[in-house]
Amino acid sequence: MRVNVLVIGGGAREHALCRSLSLDPDVTSLHCAPGNAGIAEVAAVHPVDIMDGAAVAGLAVALGADFVIVGPEAPLVAGVADAVRERGIDCFGPSGEAAALEGSKAFAKDVMAAAGVPTARSYVCTTPEEIDTALDAFGAPYVVKDDGLAAGKGVVVTSDVDEARAHALACVAGADGSGSGRVVIEEYLDGPEVSLFAVTDGRTVVPLQPAQDFKRALDGDEGPNTGGMGAYSPLPWADPGLVAEVERTVLQPTVDELRRRGTPFAGLLYAGLAITSRGVRVIEFNARFGDPETQVVLARLRTPLAELLRAAATGQLAAFPELHWSDGAAVTVVIAAHNYPGTPRSGDEITGLDEVAKDEHAYVLHAGTRREDDGRVVAAGGRVLSVTATGDDLAVARERAYHAVDRVGLAGSHHRRDIAADAARA
Numbered sequence: 232m233r234v235n236v237l238v239i240g241g242g243a244r245e246h247a248l249c250r251s252l253s254l255d256p257d258v259t260s261l262h263c264a265p266g267n268a269g270i271a272e273v274a275a276v277h278p279v280d281i282m283d284g285a286a287v288a289g290l291a292v293a294l295g296a297d298f299v300i301v302g303p304e305a306p307l308v309a310g311v312a313d314a315v316r317e318r319g320i321d322c323f324g325p326s327g328e329a330a331a332l333e334g335s336k337a338f339a340k341d342v343m344a345a346a347g348v349p350t351a352r353s354y355v356c357t358t359p360e361e362i363d364t365a366l367d368a369f370g371a372p373y374v375v376k377d378d379g380l381a382a383g384k385g386v387v388v389t390s391d392v393d394e395a396r397a398h399a400l401a402c403v404a405g406a407d408g409s410g411s412g413r414v415v416i417e418e419y420l421d422g423p424e425v426s427l428f429a430v431t432d433g434r435t436v437v438p439l440q441p442a443q444d445f446k447r448a449l450d451g452d453e454g455p456n457t458g459g460m461g462a463y464s465p466l467p468w469a470d471p472g473l474v475a476e477v478e479r480t481v482l483q484p485t486v487d488e489l490r491r492r493g494t495p496f497a498g499l500l501y502a503g504l505a506i507t508s509r510g511v512r513v514i515e516f517n518a519r520f521g522d523p524e525t526q527v528v529l530a531r532l533r534t535p536l537a538e539l540l541r542a543a544a545t546g547q548l549a550a551f552p553e554l555h556w557s558d559g560a561a562v563t564v565v566i567a568a569h570n571y572p573g574t575p576r577s578g579d580e581i582t583g584l585d586e587v588a589k590d591e592h593a594y595v596l597h598a599g600t601r602r603e604d605d606g607r608v609v610a611a612g613g614r615v616l617s618v619t620a621t622g623d624d625l626a627v628a629r630e631r632a633y634h635a636v637d638r639v640g641l642a643g644s645h646h647r648r649d650i651a652a653d654a655a656r657a
Contacts, residue, residue, distance in 0.1 A: 234537055235260040237291050238274065239281050239311065240302030241267045243565075243598035243617035244522035248300060249274045250596065251529045251536040258537050262294050268608045269597025281306045284314025291320050298541055300324065304380055304519050308334035312498070323540040325498040325518050329489055332496065333518040336378045336415040343513060346488035348481050350513040351505075353417035362399045365416035366392055374420075376515075377402040378413035386456055388419070420505035420512050425466065426524045427474065427502045429482045430539060433495035435548035436482045437539075438474050440531060440556055441466050442524040443654070448572055450649045457572045458614055461650030463562045463625055464527040467657045469506070477502060481513055497543060523563050526596055526617045530561035562632040562651045563619040568599065569643030571613035575599070581608045581615070582640035593620035593635035610641060625655040 236258050238245050246269050252258045253273040264287070266276030279290050282305060291299050299315045301307055301324035310327030324330075331338045337355045342348075351374070354365035366373055373395035377385030387398040395416075402414035428439040442464040448454035470476075481502050489496045501517035529536070533555040542551045568575035577599075587595050596619055599612015618636045622628035629651045636646060 232257045232538055232541070233259045234297045234541065235295055236262065236537060237294055237296040237299045238263045238302060239279075239287055239299065239306060241265045241270065242302065242522055243596040243614065244520050244525045245302040246270050246596040246598070247526045247529045247617075247619075248302060248520070248536070250594075251532070255535045255537045257535060262296065264290055267597045267611075268600040268602040269595065271602065281311065282309050284309065284311040287311050288314045288318045288320070291315055292318055296320060298323070298537065298544065300540060302519060304330070304333050304517065307498075307518050308380060321541060321544045323498055323544045325496045326494065328494045329496040329498075330518040332485075332489070332500075332516045334380055336376050336515070337413055339516050340415065342485060342488050342492075346484040348484055348513055349511060351417040351420050353415050356399065356414050356416055357403060357412055359400060362396060362403075362414065362416065366395055366399075369416065369418050372419045374417050375399045375402070376415040376417070378415055388456075420507050420514060422505050422507040423468070424514065425469065425473070425504045425506060426462075426521050427477050427482075427504060428520060428524070428528060429478070429500045429502070430543045430548065431482070431486050431497060431500055432543045432546045432548040433486065433490055433497040434546070436478055436486055436500070437543075437548055437551065437554065438478050438482065439528050439554070440464055441469060441474060442521075442527050444521065444524050445647060445650055448567075448645075448647075450647050455572055457567070459521070459523045459565065460567065460647045461562070461564045462523045462527045463560065463628070463651035463654060464524070464531055465560060467625065467654060473506075473511070477504065477511060480511065485516070497546070522598075522614075523565055523617050526563040526619045527561035530563075530619055530621050531557045531559065533557055557621070559621055559623050560625040560628040561619060561621045562625065562628040563596070563617045564632050564636050564646055564650050565598075565614050566616040566618065566636065566639060566641060566644050566646045568610045568613055568615050568641070569645075571645070575610070575613040576643060577609070577611050579610045579642045579644075581610060583638040584608060586638045587618070587635045590631070590635055592622065592631045593618065595619075595635070595639070610644075615641060615644065625651050629655050
């Protein structure tokens with residue numbers, strides 16, 4: 232299978248995808264739109280409005296792409312994958328209708344209820360009175376989720392009822408008055424969280440290896456929620472039967488229910504899970520690879536990526552051979568710009584990238600970066616870099632990741648120092 236691939240997106244997740252694809256002997260030509268300064272080193276980058284399905288499909292046709300991979304959630308929910316498929320090009324990514332599994336928390340809860348998938352008890356609220364009833368019903372800590380997409384920052388978990396109510400009202404109204412009109416308030420789930428990705432063609436489910444990410448901005452899980460500040464894989468503390476259990480009780484029933492509804496889900500199904508005292512519970516579903524978990528999962532995947540994803544896009548997963556994984560571990564640490572997750576400062580120069588490039592065990596995946604005309608690479612987003620390292624175990628991978636992080640310079644930046652710390656001691 233020789234394939235010309237176009238990846239849509241411009242974050243560290245897409246850099247991780249492009250890095251894996253660039254190492255795949257079946258990939259004869261690799262493109263990314265819009266890409267970033269790091270992706271440009273492994274793929275040809277092209278400007279495009281990723282929310283414009285016609286523009287993305289037109290670019291794929293112009294490039295002679297055989298296969299398109301849509302990375303971020305917003306274009307998936309907007310139906311960009313549908314627009315590509317309408318031009319006769321294979322595309323990895325669910326339809327806009329199926330991507331509502333991520334695009335609407337209320338829709339996801341409805342699917343889970345119908346499929347018998349274990350999840351938190353919840354209320355979908357549209358009025359202040361319903362919000363107060365739900366908050367009273369569950370008590371602290373309060374979990375309040377914007378019904379729509381919020382780039383990983385639409386969830387508030389707090390013991391302060393006033394903060395919870397204010398966030399719920401803001402979700403219903405929206406900052407500009409154009410909110411989704413709905414907010415999901417649910418019971419708090421105790422226990423560690425796990426991210427488990429599965430590749431699916433709408434019928435067959437192929438789980439990947441689990442990872443754990445770190446959503447809070449500061450060490451010790453303090454500070455505001457972010458899109459993710461780091462991740463690691465594998466999970467030495469997890470039950471060996473976890474993946475099989477989640478496939479049986481969560482992933483397969485969800486895929487079957489969506490197919491039953493006439494909205495088959497073909498793409499990457501991401502289950503955010505809590506391992507509670509009462510068993511596995513789904514916190515949320517996402518319709519795409521997670522960032523930063525993708526960085527560590529793909530670092531360990533030995534099966535060529537293009538063939539796997541194209542098998543999902545073409546309904547061929549049932550015949551796909553078992554996946555191969557490295558026995559080692561991977562850790563990624565996100566370097567964020569000054570003031571992230573608030574409005575980040577852009578334009579600061581990034582130094583030390585050439586030094587890390589000499590490291591055989593670590594590498595830098597770019598997110599919010601751009602290359603200036605004078606050749607300097609500067610910050611151009613909130614999460615700027617994902618510094619990723621591998622090793623025989625988590626302790627070694629973690630040490631290598633932080634050794635690389637310490638060689639990168641970015642004025643005003645911050646990162647967590649405790650990524651995978653507890654797991655490495657397990």
